Amino acid sequence: MSVKAILALGSNLGEKEETLVRAIGDICSHDKIVLRKISPMAITEAVGGPQDQPDFLNLVVEIETSLRPFELLHFCQSVEQKHHRVREVRWGPRTLDIDIIEYGSLEMDEPDLTLPHPLAAERAFVLEPWARMDPAAQLEGQLVSKLAEQADDFDGIIEFRDAPVVCA
Known part of the structure; x- marks a missing residue:
């Protein structure tokens, strides 16, 4: 049985865009995962x-x-x-972070796993990209776009770039 899941990816060290593109490729390579959006x-x-x-870059x-x-958590951690993700400082700089x-x-x-992610409803860096991907998306019964607008870090979004083409 297949389940829809939402993953958030972020990077702030190294070649951030290349890392995210390669990470998505790694995710797509799993035979039990299909990238939808x-x-x-x-x-x-x-x-x-x-x-x-x-x-x-998120x-x-x-x-x-x-x-x-x-299983999904362990796979994401392996990616x-x-x-080269190193876990030394909580919320510190990282080459790659993948959250379910x-x-x-x-x-x-x-x-080791709380679902839905306990801080997602407060993080514009997750919510705003998600809302742009799926304007009708909801998290715990609320529109993701509305949650994004209310998040404390909404003004910390600097700019958007087109999504990378992967798993084509």
């Missing part, structure tokens, strides 16, 4: 974590997958590791 890329100020971080993808939630925002309508709160 991809948002424009957003250049955003870093939110939280250490001061004076480089700007992030995007959101909609996938269809038959992986179970923890992060492939792109939604997994169908599943709600869960486990030590």
Whole structure:
């Protein structure tokens, strides 16, 4: 059985755009994942974590997958590791970050995975690209576009770029 899932990808170290494009390619390479939609890329100020971080490049993808939630989490973490993700400082600079925002309508709160993502409704750097990808998208019964407008970091979105062409 396939489930629609929303993943948020971000990078603020190295060749950010190349990293995101390659990461999406890695995601598409899994035989239990199909890429359905991809948002424009957003250049955003870093939110939280250490001061004076480089700007992030963020995007959101909609996938269809038959992986179970923890299988998807472990796969996403393996893609992060492939792109030299180092976990030293919480919300610190990183080559690649992949968060599972939604997994169908599943709600869960486990030590390693909470769904929907507990901070997604407050993060314009996730919400605004998602709303541009799917204007009708909802998170916990609210329009993603409205949540984006209310997010504290909405003014930290610097610009948008066209989505990369991957998995063609």
